[in-house]
Amino acid sequence: MGASPDADPPPPLRRNRPLLLLVVEQLTGSVGRQVTALALPLLAIAHLGAGPLGVSALVATTYLPGVLLSPLIGVLVDRARLRRLLVAGAWLQVPVVGSVPLAAALDGPTWPHLFAAAALSGALGSVQGVALQSGLPRVVPAAHLLPANSSLTGARTVGLIGGPALGGVLIGLVDPAPALLVECAAYLVGGALFLALPASLDRPPREAGAGARSRIEALREGLAVIRRETPLRRQALAAAGLNLGGGAASGLFVLYAERELGLAPWQLGTVYAAYAVGTGAGVLAATPVARALGTTRAVRVCAVGAGAALFLIPAASLGAAFAVLVLYQLLFAPLATVWSIAMTTGRQLATPAHLLGRVNAFLQAVLTATLPVGAFAGGWLASRVGVVPVLVGAAAVALAGTGSLWLPRSVLAGVERAAA
Template structure:
C-alpha cells in the first residue's frame, strides 16, 4: 500500500468526501461511462440504419469493440505496472474522443463504411483496456483500504446510472438528432473525462524506482500476474463465473437489439428504454450492495449476485411477440440488479488480496479472463441468430449464463465474510 501521506489520499475522517482527487476520478468515470452507454447503442443503430447491417455484421461489430480485452489485457497489465497510471488515463480518454469523433465526420461526408466502424471499435477498445486496467489499479493508491468498498460502490452506482440513462438517451437522441450525432456526444464525453483526469493532483511514486524490474522479461511478468489469479481458488472461480455470464450477456446485447428492431418492430426510443431498464436494476443493486455485504459478507454477496443475474437471463428468452415488453422489462431489471452485487464485492476482494506491485497485472488478468469472452459473444450471437433464429439463440445464451453457478457455489467464495488481511509487497 502507498504511504498514508501521499497527496490526494484522505488523511482524516470524513471518508471519500475529503478526497478531491477521488471525486475527480469519480466524475471522469461517470461522464465517460454515460457516453459509452450512449455510443454502444448509437453505433449499432447507425450500422442498422445507414449501412443495413446483417446479424453477423452486427455481431462482429460488437466483438470488435471487446476484442482488445482478449488480445491485449495480459501484456497491458505488465506494461502498466511499470508506469504511472494518471497519464495513461488522460491519453486513453483523448484518443477515444478522437476515434469516435471520426464516425460522425465520415457520415457527414458520405464515406462511412463497416471497415471504419470496425477499426474505430478495435482501437477504442485498445484504449478502453488501458483506461480500465489503470483506473482500477490506481484506486487502491488513491483511497485508503478501509474506503475501497465505498469507492467501488460509488463507481458502480454511477456506472449503473449510466446503464440506466445512456441507452434511453441514445434511443431518444437517435430518433431526434440521428445516430451519427449521438455518437458525437460519446466523443465529447471522453474529452471531458480526460480533462477531469488531468486535474487529479495525486502524486504517484515512480514504479520500481530501484530499477529491479527493468531487466525482467515481459512474458515472465505476464505469467506472474496470470498465475496469481489462476492459482488463487477464490479469484479463479470468480473469473470463471464472470467470463461465462459476460459471454451470455454480450450475446444478448446483439440478439435483443435484432429481436426488438426486426422482429418486434420497436422504435429506437423503446429499444433504448428496454436497455435502460437494465440500468435501473444496476442502480437498485448498487444502492443495496452495502447493506447486503454487511448482512451476508463478501463471499455470499458475490454468490447471490451471480444467481440473481442468471435468473434475469433466463427470463429474457421467455418473451414472445404477443407478450414481449413485460418479459424483457423483468429480465433486464433482475439481471441488472444482480450485476453490481457481484461486481462491487468481487472487485473489492481482489484489490484487497493483491500486493501493490501486482495490482495492474492482476486486474489485467481478470479482464482477460472475464472480458475476453465479450469479444466472442457478439459474433456467436449473430451467427446463431442467422442459423437458428433469434429466439433459439437467446435460449442458448441463457443456458451459458447459468453454467458457472455450481462451481461458484461449491468453492471457498461463499464462506468468505470479511476481507482477508492485506498481503505484503512480496
C-alpha cells in the first residue's frame, strides 16, 4: 500500500522505479495497439473482402469480452498475484495476435480466426487495464497518485499520436498482416517490464478473500461497495451519459464534417490534431487543477464542461465550421482528460484495496459498453431524423449524465429508484 499522506514526504516520482516501468510499458503498448487498430480492419478488407458490417463487428468484438466478463475479471484481479497476472497477460497476447500474420503467411486468415483472436486479445487487454488501475496504489504513494495517473495517461497519449502514423507507414510498405508484429513486439517488451515490478505485487491485499468464500459472494461484496458509495454511483452514471452522447457524436463526426460541413481533408486532420494537443494540455493540467479545486470538484466541473462542449459540434453547422470544431477539440479534450484522471485517482483513494479490482472492472464495463451503444444508436437515429438533430440530442444526453454529479444526494436517490 502507498504511504499515508500524513507520513514523511515520499520521494519524487522520477525516482519511482515501478512507475517508470509502467510509463514505458504504456507508451510501447499504446503504439502497438494503435498499429493493430489500423492494420486489423485493413487486413480483413484485403484478405476477406470485409464490408462496413464486417469491419464494425470485428472492432466491436475486441470490446465485448471486457463488458461481458467484467465481474469475473474484477474478482480475478482482486485475488490474483498481480505481477504474475500482468506478465502472463502480456506474453499470452503474443501468440494470440501473432497467429494472424502467421495465418496470412500460410493459407490466409478466416473470419472465425479473426473474431477469435480479437475476442481473446480484448479479454486479455481488459484484464491488464483493470490490473494496472488496481495495482498502481500499491507501488505509488497516495500523495503521488494524481501525477502518477497523469503520467500514465500522457504515455498513452503519445502512443495515440504516434501509433497510427507508424501503422500507416508500415502498411504502406508491407501487407497489413506483418504490421501486427509491432504489437507482438510491444507485448514482449511489456511482459519484461511487468516482470521487473516489485515482487510485493504478488501478495494480494490482506483483506482479499476474507469476506468472500466463493466467486458469487465476492461479486456481491464488490457490488455492495458501489451501492454503498454514492461517489462511485455518480461516476458510473456520469460516465454512461458522457459516453453515450460522445459515442453518438464520434460515430457521426467524420460523416458530418465531410458531407454536412464540407471540410477539406487537411482541415479534418487539423481538427484531430487539435484533439491531441488538447489531451496533452489536459495531462499537464490535471494535477494543478485537481489540487486547486479538490479532486471531487475537479471531477464535477470538468465532466460538465466536457458534456457542454459537445454542443459545439452541431453549432458548427451555423457557420465558421472549421474554427468551431477546432475550438471544440481544444475544450473537450483537456476537460475530459482532467476528468478521467481525477476520477480514477479519487476511486483509487476511496476504494478498499481488496475490492479495487471489482470496482474498476464494473466502471470499465460501463465505459466500454456505452461508447459502441451510443455510436450505433446515433447512426440509426441519424438515418431517420438527420445528423444535426442527433448531435444536439447526443450533447444533451452527455450534459444530463455529467450534470448528475451535481445532484443533491436525495434527488440522486429518487432518480435511481425511478430507474430501478
